[in-house]
Amino acid sequence: MQKCVLVLLFVGLFGFAQTKDEKQIKSIFDTALTEPQGYEWLNYLSNQIGGRLSGSVQAQQAVDYTKKELDKLGLDRVWLQPVMVPKWVRGGTEFAFFETKPGHTTNVPICALGGSIATPRGGIKAPVIEVNGIEELAQLGESNIKGKIVFYNKPMDPTLISTFSAYSGCVDQRYSGAAEAVKYGAIGVIVRSMNLRLDDYPHTGSMAYGDLAVDQRIPAAAISTKAAELLSTTLKLNPNTLFFFNQSCQQLDDVESYNVIGEIRGSTYPNEIMTVGGHLDSWDLGDGSHDDGAGCVQSMEVLRLLAATGHKPKRTIRVVLFMNEENGLRGGKAYAKMAQEKKENHVFALESDAGGFTPRGFSFDCSDANFEKVQAWKKLFEPYLIHMFVKGGSGADIGPLKHPDMVLAGLRPDSQRYFDHHHAENDTFEHVNQRELQLGAATMASLVYLFDEYGVVPPRSLKD
Incomplete structure (x- = not known):
């Protein structure tokens, strides 16, 4: 009899946990779709600033603008990380x-x-x-x-x-x-x-x-x-x-630019850092809306959506808008170097750099144990038509952070139209659909929520 009660208690607790997660994720998606902010940020980046080639005036304007917008979110800390970047100019x-x-x-x-x-x-x-x-x-x-x-x-x-x-x-x-x-x-x-x-x-x-x-x-x-x-x-x-x-x-000659960084400090495990980001620079032919203005505003949205839905992070969640992914990866390398020098414990990183199209899922660079963990969450995403959870790459800017104990992930939108715009004059704001962009932001925020709530699977040496 006692054994049956324990089984029922376990089932009840498991059901509660699932219901709690379902409610939180629904709240994230509902907020993203009914109170969108990312599309407004992207509008400014694209139409008021334009193409943001590393080392350009426009790149600096983007740094100033996104820092100001992160400041408005009331994060625990917002700062600029200096990084030297190449300056190539197209000319006539x-x-x-x-x-x-x-x-x-x-x-x-x-x-x-x-x-x-x-x-x-x-x-x-x-x-x-x-x-x-x-x-x-x-x-x-x-x-x-x-x-x-x-x-x-x-x-x-x-x-x-x-x-x-x-x-x-x-x-x-x-x-x-x-x-x-x-x-x-x-x-x-x-x-x-x-x-x-x-x-x-x-x-x-x-x-x-x-x-x-x-x-x-x-x-x-x-x-x-x-x-x-x-x-x-x-x-x-x-x-x-x-x-x-x-x-x-x-x-x-190289010039100074910046990664733009903002964070919410974790309440329970503040030394476990979860990073989400995209790259702020773009090529100069279009305005860089898909590549990668979309990824930047989606990453900013992650922090806003978690706060707006009442989630209090257990772990420190950090947004990083990387500079110079397109022609040097200086921002990603500088961020990883800073993390190493400060002995920061990064446990999870998520990047969006595949356009603002309809999200389909994620790719993961992680241990088998952590991949099994995210596979168990797949059913939480299926109501939103997010079905693709695969092992593979993550993102160029978060790649330098990689170590065996962490999870790297990449948002994977539908890619069929991405290369119609990639690095071209028609990578412009009117080709980004607001609903698709916000769905991507909600998808990212949901994954960040789950990893914040339940953590990563520690390596066997730490469990023993």
């Missing part, structure tokens, strides 16, 4: 055309890749050689490449449902294409934009020259997918087609 608008015979030219949309050098004054014109990825360079050899512009035309794989996997499969040509092509005597590179649809928007992004001396570097630009298709067809009809492009970008 780029210009390009291809020429099939003297006087017969077709203009095409391009943009300089972030970190590229300028073309010589007046631009460069040269024969073009098309390749389907870096691996083809060695097959062609210097005799076929020297003195030419390499045209990387490897597309994202449309058969991959995960568009981030498709992106990973060809982004090496953007990042390392110039450094590899110069080994074979190329004088410039043009890279097909990382985009699954055909349009006239060239997509920028970071590139690097490795250890190449400055005088050995060659200019690199992205060409829109529609123009890439046209150029490829033209080359098949006329292999002697010439390509011209002109860009005036330059790399300046």
